[in-house]
Amino acid sequence: MENTILRTENLSVYYGATLAVENVNISFEKNKISSIMGPSGCGKTTLLRCLNRIHELNQTVKINGSIFLHDENILEIDPILVRRKVGMVFQRPNPFPTMNIYDNVLAGYKLNGIRIKKAKADEIVETSLVMAGLWQEVKTDLYKRGTFLSGGQQQRLCIARTLALKPDVLLLDEPTSALDPIAMARIEELLVELKKTVTIIIVTHNLSQAGRISDFTSFMFLGKLIETGPTTIIFTNPCHEETEKYVTGRLG
Numbered sequence: 001m002e003n004t005i006l007r008t009e010n011l012s013v014y015y016g017a018t019l020a021v022e023n024v025n026i027s028f029e030k031n032k033i034s035s036i037m038g039p040s041g042c043g044k045t046t047l048l049r050c051l052n053r054i055h056e057l058n059q060t061v062k063i064n065g066s067i068f069l070h071d072e073n074i075l076e077i078d079p080i081l082v083r084r085k086v087g088m089v090f091q092r093p094n095p096f097p098t099m100n101i102y103d104n105v106l107a108g109y110k111l112n113g114i115r116i117k118k119a120k121a122d123e124i125v126e127t128s129l130v131m132a133g134l135w136q137e138v139k140t141d142l143y144k145r146g147t148f149l150s151g152g153q154q155q156r157l158c159i160a161r162t163l164a165l166k167p168d169v170l171l172l173d174e175p176t177s178a179l180d181p182i183a184m185a186r187i188e189e190l191l192v193e194l195k196k197t198v199t200i201i202i203v204t205h206n207l208s209q210a211g212r213i214s215d216f217t218s219f220m221f222l223g224k225l226i227e228t229g230p231t232t233i234i235f236t237n238p239c240h241e242e243t244e245k246y247v248t249g250r251l252g
Contacts, residue, residue, distance in 0.1 A: 034200070106124065
């Protein structure tokens with residue numbers, strides 16, 4: 001890819017002695033949506049969690065290889081700084097239950113000890129909620145707890161919280177699997193809009209979703225990256241038999 005923003009080189013990941021991801025070389029293009037798909041246990045979430053070093057929260061996980069963001073190896077940088085540049089949204093919406101909507105959006109600043117003036121904070125909150133497609137729905141309820149929102153709204157709040165730190169890359173792990181179809185459609189529309197300003201990498205079991213929103217799709221199986229390429233090619237003319245079986249529902 002000519003416009004690569006994030007890439008791995010010979011990346012292998014171990015849970016203790018168990019090899020979970022084997023020698024993965026993958027590149028992600030700036031301002032595109034890239035999906036990683038594959039059957040349960042194939043290593044896709046493990047790979048995703050390495051891309052902002054959140055895997056390090058699990059003491060049993062060890063990795064070999066390199067991960068480059070703008071050609072800088074993130075494994076050699078303070079992980080807190082890495083997570084500002086590469087944000088993460090999880091499978092289930094997880095707004096901080098004791099915080100109101102306003103403070104949830106600013107949580108990254110508070111947790112990182114970054115002090116900002118009230119006027120700047122107000123601007124960040126509004127901008128982030130606008131980007132997450134949530135501002136019009138919550139602008140009069142900013143001091144209510146985030147947990148009073150619907151599931152889909154909570155997930156958009158979590159996206160706003162991540163966007164508030166202005167990351168270069170947004171990672172999403174099955175972000176719509178806990179949502180109803182209407183909320184899922186809202187999130188998908190949002191992601192397509194967001195790729196204008198941030199690079200998006202999404203792990204999904206939902207083949208239809210990958211087909212709808214992804215520019216590029218990668219297929220993993222048994223810890224290995226089987227193939228990666230433009231989504232239309234992966235779904236209509238894959239190079240590998242395992243990929244073809246998966247996209248036609250005969251594998252996984």
